[in-house]
Amino acid sequence: MPPSISPQAPLYSAVPPSFKKLRLAILETDPELVTVCGTFADLFKRLFTNGTTEAEERAEKVTLDIVTFDVVKGFYPEPDDFDGILLTGSRANAFDNDPWILQLMQYIIRVHASSSARLVGICFGHQVIARALGGIVEENSEGWEVSVTKLPLDAAGQGAELFPEAGAEGELRLQQMHRDHVVVPPPGMHVFASSERSPVQGLYEKGKVLTLQGHPEFNEDVARSLVERQILGGKISEAEGKDALNRVSVKNHGGDVGKAIVRFLNGMV
Template identity: 80%
Template sequence: MEMSASISLESRLSNATSPSCKRLRLAILETDPELVTVCGTFADLFKQLFTNSTTEAEERAEKVVLDIATFNVVKGSYPEPDDFDGILVTGSRATAFDNDPWILKLVEYIKRVHDSSSARLVGICFGHQVIARALGGVVEENSAGWEISVTKLRLDDGGQGAKLFPEAGAEGELRLQQLHRDHVAMPPPGMHVFATSERSPVQGLYEEGKVLTLQGHPEFNEAVARSSVEVQIVSGNLSEAEGKDALARVAIQNHGADVGKAVVRFLTGVV
């Protein structure tokens, strides 16, 4: 285990006078711990996201406290699933369908958590992809190319997406920072796809009480997103026109903070 921290996320109904307290234990599995963005590691970004996000516990009146511990799974550090309420798998520069020993070990761990534990799984970008792989989905390189910067997602019409993300409003759309070339081409059997985009048919996966994943990066602020786009431009992964378009979209207001709220709602069992 690398580190731990407690984050208080107060969620009070308007008519509540003395909210109870619910303590949630969240394990963050770092799948690219050596990557340090302009605002810190992936784990740092998620801690900031949850610090900035509050959740409306719609049928409860309580103060939610997240106890967060991080684990370097690349080096083989894993939590005991039953010690945590939720397990979040971060993004990574690695390829989710590769067969590196640490990725294969992660796939087997995800299967065990899903099948034999009450801990809820959350996956972001690489985490979304590797969870899909572990549970029987298909992950591959996207022939349509990179999906990068703020991108519009379509939620399923009147379905689970609207319940997960009421902040999306009547238009039924989410906007999230993206940074990926690989994608989930086919979801795991029985898993609900609640969001799609023009380039990626599987932007979000949901299984009640078990799994919530997203291809986008709710934890990316503008500085991190802009730096990431610039890295891809310098690396030659984006053409001049693609880079210009991505930079033009990087500051568009998006639903990253709302996804932070949704993750906490999921962990508390509200959705």
């Protein structure tokens, strides 16, 4: 059965005169997860409110028209109605074969093959895009990767092109909250960042795909609450939890990644 079109109204759609409007569909892959600062869609709205400023400074004035779709319930956008399609994080496993995950993979393949819409994936979104396009996703035998983590950028300099703010430092620092990870990237996809625990932290295909394992949308309050939840649930040890809580407030590049995503949607990278 073909995906349904969501009747939901735009989440963020104030368009001042003379601004270029970019249309972004957020595919919520865990809509029932509500953090201390709201849903994933709420967090991305806040992130992109700041991210549009960079596009204004470097090129034309930009605003985002955001619409959310609950893909767990089978609601999808028509790809050509949007400039970009962003897949959120989720408590689900990207390597599972639940019907909604298989349907999502077919949608990703369709968008990648025949639409001008650009794909953006974060955490689960990063993993399921990688799987759909031919990569391999597995549970990490070394355990969870949580809190602010250093991600060295690739030596070829692609990371510096995508993230000029972080390129001078040679690394991204992002909040993490995952155990599953991409172990083999899709054919032809550029890996621009890695970590000690997860070798594929970011994927890029010019004009088509930008994904990250980390969470640029998490602020300190969200990250801290999720780490504490992991400790209480026994998913990470007290020692790992203490270390993670010590790093949760470390300055990171979440805002810079938000700006990079806007530049990507705007065709600037």
